[in-house]
Amino acid sequence: MKNNSPLSKRAARHEVSYRPLMPEDMPFLRRLYRSTREAELARVPWSETEKQSFSDMQFNAQHAHYQEHYPDAVWLVIEQSGKAIGRLYLERWSSEHRIIDIALMPEMRGAGIGRAVLEDLIEEAAENGKAVGIHVEKMNPAMSLYRRLGFETVEDKGVYDLLKWQPAS
Template sequence: MAEGDMEFLSRLYRSTREDELSRTPWDEPEKQAFINMQFSAQHEHYQKHYPDALWLIIEQGGTQIGRLYFERWDTEHRIIDIALIPEARAKGLGGAILSDLMEDAAANGGKNIGIHVEKQNPAISLYRRMGFTVVEDKGVYDLLRWTPSL
């Protein structure tokens, strides 16, 4: 991630909130102001609380299609955020990325992988198929964990 990626990242963030935005009575400028505020707050939070994270832009054929924010801890690898543009969703890319992360975690000391996922996020079914289980109810989110088989 570089400073020049922020516009893409903001658009990507908005794509993850479109369903929610469609249910508001706001006009377009109000929606965009909300997105700008939320994206900025999220970005600042992530930067502050995950100082050693990898901030990765996912590309396919030289085109930006997503983001992966990821941090390696002593006992766990934490997916801070993963998102793909709508055109890249439901094509197996998320599963392939998760498989790579799982292989990496298993090869680096048999580490678990954790991620917070909104309960209404359609990707939760992918995490379950990949072997992630709910380990903590965090209100709107569930903390999911994958543990490698030994």
């Protein structure tokens, strides 16, 4: 592992690499966050200014929450051929690797990159005898990917499910 980044055997096949988050990444991260909320924002009768203001407020709250509650996390920008395409926030606990957040820009979704990143994370955890956990919105289109990779719901959190992948005993 370089720079606390996850293994990247499968992700590297997609020319994917990781680098630590830097302050100058904030505009990209705001756009990425907004992209994950577009379907929801499409249903509200707000102006574009109101939608952007709401998205920025939600991003700020989420970012502050993550920083406060996961002080030992690794905050990574996912890049493809040197271009930022996503984010991966990961905390390695003694019994579990918790994916705090993983997201890709819309044009990068569905190309196998997310699957490759997740498979690398699963491999790293398995090599250390650890589970992989993540909170996923019940209506998230990626839910089917998590299920195919062997994640199971271990707790219903209302809008979210806590999913876990467990290594073979």
